[in-house]
Amino acid sequence: MSRYFTDEHEWIDVDGDIATVGITDYAQEQLGDIVFVELPAEGAKFDKGDDAAVVESVKAASDVYAPISGEVVEANAALEEEPALVNSDPEEDGWFFKLRIADTAELEGLMDEAAYRKFVAGL
Amino acid sequence: MTMLKEGRPTRPVALAQDKATANPTITGNKALMLEEALIFEIGSHETTGVDIAPAPQVKSRLGGLERRKPIALPGLSEPETVRHYTRLSRQNYGIDLGFFPLGSCTMKHNPRLNEKMARLPGFADIHPLQPQSTVQGALAVIHELAEWLVTLTGMHSVAMSPKAGAHGELCGLLAIRAALEARGDARSVVLVPESAHGTNPATAAFCGYAVEDIPATPEGRVDLAALKARLGPDVAAVMITNPNTCGLFERDLRTISEAVHAAGGFVYCDGANFNAIVGRVRPGDLGVDAMHINLHKTFSTPHGGGGPGSGPVVFSEALSPYAPLPFVEKTADGHVLIEEETAGEHHAGSFGRMVAFHGQMGMFTRALTYIMSHGADGLRQVSEDAVLNANYILRSLEDVLDAPFAASGPCMHEALFSDKGMAEGFTTLDIAKGLIDEGFHPMTVYFPLVVHGAMLVEPTETEGKAALDQFIVALRSVAQRANAGDAALKGAPYFAPRRRLDETLAARKPVLVWTEPEAVAEAAE
Numbered sequence: 003m004s005r006y007f008t009d010e011h012e013w014i015d016v017d018g019d020i021a022t023v024g025i026t027d028y029a030q031e032q033l034g035d036i037v038f039v040e041l042p043a044e045g046a047k048f049d050k051g052d053d054a055a056v057v058e059s060v061k062a063a064s065d066v067y068a069p070i071s072g073e074v075v076e077a078n079a080a081l082e083e084e085p086a087l088v089n090s091d092p093e094e095d096g097w098f099f100k101l102r103i104a105d106t107a108e109l110e111g112l113m114d115e116a117a118y119r120k121f122v123a124g125l
Numbered sequence: 126m127t128m129l130k131e132g133r134p135t136r137p138v139a140l141a142q143d144k145a146t147a148n149p150t151i152t153g154n155k156a157l158m159l160e161e162a163l164i165f166e167i168g169s170h171e172t173t174g175v176d177i178a179p180a181p182q183v184k185s186r187l188g189g190l191e192r193r194k195p196i197a198l199p200g201l202s203e204p205e206t207v208r209h210y211t212r213l214s215r216q217n218y219g220i221d222l223g224f225f226p227l228g229s230c231t232m233k234h235n236p237r238l239n240e241k242m243a244r245l246p247g248f249a250d251i252h253p254l255q256p257q258s259t260v261q262g263a264l265a266v267i268h269e270l271a272e273w274l275v276t277l278t279g280m281h282s283v284a285m286s287p288k289a290g291a292h293g294e295l296c297g298l299l300a301i302r303a304a305l306e307a308r309g310d311a312r313s314v315v316l317v318p319e320s321a322h323g324t325n326p327a328t329a330a331f332c333g334y335a336v337e338d339i340p341a342t343p344e345g346r347v348d349l350a351a352l353k354a355r356l357g358p359d360v361a362a363v364m365i366t367n368p369n370t371c372g373l374f375e376r377d378l379r380t381i382s383e384a385v386h387a388a389g390g391f392v393y394c395d396g397a398n399f400n401a402i403v404g405r406v407r408p409g410d411l412g413v414d415a416m417h418i419n420l421h422k423t424f425s426t427p428h429g430g431g432g433p434g435s436g437p438v439v440f441s442e443a444l445s446p447y448a449p450l451p452f453v454e455k456t457a458d459g460h461v462l463i464e465e466e467t468a469g470e471h472h473a474g475s476f477g478r479m480v481a482f483h484g485q486m487g488m489f490t491r492a493l494t495y496i497m498s499h500g501a502d503g504l505r506q507v508s509e510d511a512v513l514n515a516n517y518i519l520r521s522l523e524d525v526l527d528a529p530f531a532a533s534g535p536c537m538h539e540a541l542f543s544d545k546g547m548a549e550g551f552t553t554l555d556i557a558k559g560l561i562d563e564g565f566h567p568m569t570v571y572f573p574l575v576v577h578g579a580m581l582v583e584p585t586e587t588e589g590k591a592a593l594d595q596f597i598v599a600l601r602s603v604a605q606r607a608n609a610g611d612a613a614l615k616g617a618p619y620f621a622p623r624r625r626l627d628e629t630l631a632a633r634k635p636v637l638v639w640t641e642p643e644a645v646a647e648a649a650e
Contacts, residue, residue: 032577035628035629035632037629037632037633038633060628060629060632061571062571062574085633086629086633
């Protein structure tokens with residue numbers, strides 16, 4: 003399993019043709035206390051860059067983009083009950099949704115962990 | 126016999142700052158600031174302040190759908206009711222009580238002359254369905270104000286009916302869509318710079334457009350190159366706030382308008398910050414096609430709980446044929462209201478109607494009073510003083526608070542600071558809460574989003590130097606405490622009716638309905 007990052011502060015775990023998507027620790031830190039997460043429906047199809055979810059904090063509401071194209075196979079129902087998971091464990095239990103990857107070629111050009119940490123340090 | 130030398134002590138003994146919280150009173154009251162329960166918690170359902178004869182026995186025809194339990198209205202006597210609301214009003218803070226530097230909101234003084242004029246019976250006691258011959262004065266006010274707004278903005282026409290800023294944005298975009306449809310041009314994208322007001326993308330999305338961001342430059346203005354690169358046959362409009370939410374004038378607006386027009390799009394300007402440029406800049410000269418004007422900001426009509434908004438929209442010649450109905454025209458026979466029945470071919474392109482009647486009449490009267498009592502030279506001084514006051518605050522505090530755009534030149538009517546430089550763990554929220562203890566309504570916080578931990582201070586022109594100096598002393602002290610990591614600041618406010626609220630819990634688990642204690646107890650059983 004390998005993990006990729008986007009410059010929109012999302013992480014993607016790829017396991018076979020399934021990608022698990024969440025927002026990074028840096029993103030949750032910037033958003034502040036998260037109070038609501040709107041998740042995509044199972045079966046929803048997204049092109050890379052489409053608005054896939056909404057995350058709302060006490061400070062702001064932000065879109066979460068589909069980092070790659072694909073079809074939603076599962077959304078993290080735990081977030082509806084406990085949106086605070088995104089703050090407490092953003093890069094594991096606070097995942098947003100899983101996509102069946104439409105085109106693995108889209109993964110090329112995304113950052114790896116080291117590149118992303120460097121990107122964040124430069125902000 | 127010796128005389129008592131001490132007399133009445135006039136100085137308090139030194140008290141620890143948290144004495145008030147360490148020694149709470151038995152009532153919860155703080156001196157003459159009284160704790161107040163919810164109205165449902167005072168009195169009893171069995172009592173009432175009004176004597177009403179018992180209802181006669183009647184045979185119910187509701188077929189078993191009668192209410193089974195009393196509706197539990199609060200039962201208060203008249204003095205209890207008066208005290209309840211008076212006590213609550215003392216916990217409120219408003220522009221009539223003190224400095225209200227809420228950035229982007231233009232909380233300026235609402236002159237009392239406005240109120241006097243709005244209460245004249247010829248304006249206050251009329252109905253929108255009265256025959257027009259009996260309301261010529263009111264129609265003349267609408268027409269006169271419309272003329273002023275068109276003149277001040279250098280535009281071609283104005284729709285008076287939109288009822289607030291965002292309603293005005295909707296009006297502007299509907300006219301743009303009507304103009305595009307009239308030429309058979311289906312465009313799907315609205316561009317919104319990062320430095321625009323938050324309502325702009327919401328309006329565009331509500332109108333069915335896809336919204337795309339245009340980045341800001343490090344100086345806090347629209348990135349002209351990025352905007353030009355994105356223009357194309359799919360772009361319906363660009364929505365620009367000028368002056369923008371970073372408190373800066375968009376110097377390239379004319380160039381932007383020319384580029385947008387060349388690409389076949391329209392320019393919508395969010396005029397919420399018109400206060401900073403009224404009398405000095407005419408948006409029409411900058412190529413703007415539509416702009417709303419917040420009468421409740423620039424033209425001093427009350428808002429924020431004190432009165433409804435009003436957001437007339439001025440239009441360029443290109444968009445005027447699509448403006449909404451109704452409008453007032455001056456003819457040889459007096460003022461005439463042009464509506465659906467009377468518009469005919471004269472205004473066949475109108476996209477329709479925004480509201481049932483004519484808009485916020487009370488606000489029109491107040492705004493026209495404000496304009497006429499200031500005159501053209503007075504309005505020019507309004508924007509000068511608003512900008513001068515904001516720059517005074519910016520330059521007085523930039524040594525203790527990070528001012529991200531301080532090097533971009535003078536600010537307009539609001540000064541923007543960030544949370545950079547505060548001690549570890551200290552945030553903008555701590556500054557806001559500390560200011561409450563010092564007796565000031567906090568500035569706008571965490572907006573605009575382009576600045577981390579933003580603090581947006583808009584003093585307006587109606588504050589004198591003494592008020593500004595008091596605020597600067599208070600904010601300087603609170604900022605220094607945040608920079609030094611004064612742990613006590615994390616506990617602020619200490620002296621407000623309530624201490625720091627758990628905003629996260631309030632948003633995650635809001636309690637929106639009061640439930641009777643008995644019902645709560647029953648539910649628990």
